[in-house]
Amino acid sequence: MRLVIAQCTVDYVGRLTAHLPSARRLLLIKADGSVSVHADDRAYKPLNWMSPPCWIAEDTSGERPVWVVENKAGEQLRITIEDIEHDSEHELGVDPGLVKDGVEAHLQALLAEHVDLLGVGYTLVRREYMTAIGPVDLLCRDEEGKTVAVEVKRRGEIDGVEQLTRYLDLLNRDSLIAPVSGVFAAQQIKPQARTLATDRGIRCVTLDYDKMRGLDSDEYRLF
Amino acid sequence: MRLVIAQCTVDYVGRLTAHLPSARRLLLIKADGSVSVHADDRAYKPLNWMSPPCWIAEDTSGERPVWVVENKAGEQLRITIEDIEHDSEHELGVDPGLVKDGVEAHLQALLAEHVDLLGVGYTLVRREYMTAIGPVDLLCRDEEGKTVAVEVKRRGEIDGVEQLTRYLDLLNRDSLIAPVSGVFAAQQIKPQARTLATDRGIRCVTLDYDKMRGLDSDEYRLF
């Protein structure tokens, strides 16, 4: 990893066109060839960047050196260097990688163990019930034995309702399990999504992750 | 901006729980207090981070120093420092910021000024016409005064057709403006999206961004 602090201008021509006027910035050149340009704010997003695979070349033909970073598609990031304040190289090695806990997969696993949270007398038929257009998160039966398709999300938005609607359309064509009703379960459900779901006869259930975690054994607590 | 290369472990407890085993990484502390942890690959995304506003404190009570970065919500990023290879501080100043061109907002603005590109005699009623399920990009009237809902995209895919379909369903329930027809306008329209749109009676229009830019005053030419 090479760290450069330099006064520079940056131009990107690719999926869009973008320009950065002259300023002092951090230029980050990683071992995979990727380049990113950082200002002194925002933790997450660089001002501009080129993702790997890409290749960096220095053009010294002009008045000032220009770093030309190009990818396969011909998109270019051009960094014109005016002045270098710092330039260092560091050997980092391969990173062992991130271990995560608390994402949608966990939510689904927890809910599968407590489908009663969806309604009294609910029982689980299958997790990831496969259909021709993809897997339904949970397939359940209600108190009366009728089939219920459940879509689980961390954040319930319109896309999720559309997804569940597609599953319901398909499942309801299968005379063996029809009629199938739908439940949209999420930690948070956006008003627009709720409106659309309700309009389509889909019931909305808000989930409390911490509570569900509390109900559960230690099995899903990874560390 | 402070640049640190260090052997470290990282733990995040917040919206999720995450852990990074010991390895040599770049720690980036920016002027706004934000902290990010980078491995030697991926231009765009840090391994872990804390977005501003947040505050960093060093806990030296234990065997090893721990940087505790915390935000208002109580989310914590804890970096345990095992060994520091490099540590430097740089004054960057405020960045003049990115100038972008060619995004959907420009397309919509340009098209709003030239709705005649959608059809002879078309007039604009409103940009971002608000409905209960979101804003319609452009609401127009055709030559005969009938209402037309327009969805503008850079890349026209099936999602966009679904979006427009929802708007049309809703708008057509409003007897004051029904019947409402639809136009799907994009720089590029995927064959599948075109098929679906046509099947639903939605007209497709391909936009030429450079041409529209040429028609326009210099107002939207940013550089």
Added chain:
DNA sequence: GTCTTGATCTCGGCT
């Protein structure tokens, strides 16, 4: 390879 979908999405805009 292509496609789908989640994300500590981030970010900007508007109500």
Added chain:
DNA sequence: AGCCGAGGTCAAGAC
């Protein structure tokens, strides 16, 4: 402050 849509989304997994 909350909601909503766009993103050079990115990135991981499925097919």
